[in-house]
Amino acid sequence: MSIVVDIVLVTLLAVAGIALLRIRNLFAVVMLAGIYSLLSAGLFTVMDAVDVAFTEAAVGAGISTVLFLGALALAGHHENRPGHTPLLPLIVVSVTGLALVYGTIDMPGFGGADNPVHHHVADHYLKESPNEIDIPNVVTAVLASYRGYDTWGEVTVVFAAAVGVMLLLMGGRRSRAAAGDNGRVGGDGQAGGAGDR
Amino acid sequence: MREEIIVRVGAKILTPFIIMFALYVHFHGDYSPGGGFQAGVILTAAFALLALVYGLAAVQRVLPPWFTRLCAALGVVIYGGVGVVTMMLGHNYLGYNALAQDPKYGQHYGILLVELGVLVTVFGVMASVFYLFAGRGRRES
Numbered sequence: 001m002s003i004v005v006d007i008v009l010v011t012l013l014a015v016a017g018i019a020l021l022r023i024r025n026l027f028a029v030v031m032l033a034g035i036y037s038l039l040s041a042g043l044f045t046v047m048d049a050v051d052v053a054f055t056e057a058a059v060g061a062g063i064s065t066v067l068f069l070g071a072l073a074l075a076g077h078h079e080n081r082p083g084h085t086p087l088l089p090l091i092v093v094s095v096t097g098l099a100l101v102y103g104t105i106d107m108p109g110f111g112g113a114d115n116p117v118h119h120h121v122a123d124h125y126l127k128e129s130p131n132e133i134d135i136p137n138v139v140t141a142v143l144a145s146y147r148g149y150d151t152w153g154e155v156t157v158v159f160a161a162a163v164g165v166m167l168l169l170m171g172g173r174r175s176r177a178a179a180g181d182n183g184r185v186g187g188d189g190q191a192g193g194a195g196d197r
Numbered sequence: 198m199r200e201e202i203i204v205r206v207g208a209k210i211l212t213p214f215i216i217m218f219a220l221y222v223h224f225h226g227d228y229s230p231g232g233g234f235q236a237g238v239i240l241t242a243a244f245a246l247l248a249l250v251y252g253l254a255a256v257q258r259v260l261p262p263w264f265t266r267l268c269a270a271l272g273v274v275i276y277g278g279v280g281v282v283t284m285m286l287g288h289n290y291l292g293y294n295a296l297a298q299d300p301k302y303g304q305h306y307g308i309l310l311v312e313l314g315v316l317v318t319v320f321g322v323m324a325s326v327f328y329l330f331a332g333r334g335r336r337e338s
Binding site: 050051053054055058059062063066067070071073074132133134135136137139140141143144145148149151152155156158159161162165166169170 | 222226227228229230231232234235238239241242245249266269270272273276277280290291293300301304305307308311312314315318319321322323325326327329330331333
């Protein structure tokens, strides 16, 4: 049964991906990107990675769609055709993809119980977390307790990224206010010209 | 979308449930999928929905941008603070066993607090970024 779901989801993913490439209306592209994320979330669910699926659905299909829409409101809805032929990019992408696929040949079979990745520290986590941490969701136990330092690093990275975005996006507004331009009317045309800060 | 009564009423009805669900995802993260990160994103989604329907200015009256920026930093402080407290109690940095007599309770409290830090930071960051994107190049609406 799950193999049928897999095939359907992967087929839909491929369809969404190709449609993403071909459509020039950016509104449709944003919606398709959300659908793509939702399909990926479905795929993660089939692979029993529910926490990852949850995050993908919330971030990929939820917030990033909204952010993309916000960006579209500034940048316009139509994507111009590229001036160059897509041949060279296609070759580069194909070669890279083939190299990656070739790289996976050496990897152990997907989901095998005796894969090395499942016997490094995972055994300890699965066997001992009921005694040491006593919460049913092992993912949370690993994230917040066993790997608490990693998550601490992730939180600071998220914070640092936000500081970067704020520095980039807030600076223009302030310098414009400091320049004392009359009224906010200039705001519309500023999307391109805001780089002069 | 300002004039669509169904959208307006629908968004208003949905918002408390979305916020409730975010809190559920956080506090239930020990037992079911989810945790602070997902909860923070869902919490942001509630306010993004309101902003899309009622306009940015209406939402920023409830949730001012300075507050979201404060949240982004506050979450990091909460997370790091748990580590500092456990160190002061004589354990390792982020050694949650120090937080209660029974190590298991200590782990529970520690994980919940740390995830709260994640929630607050992710919420603050996502909401701040959303405000910056949505408020950019737009006349006051």
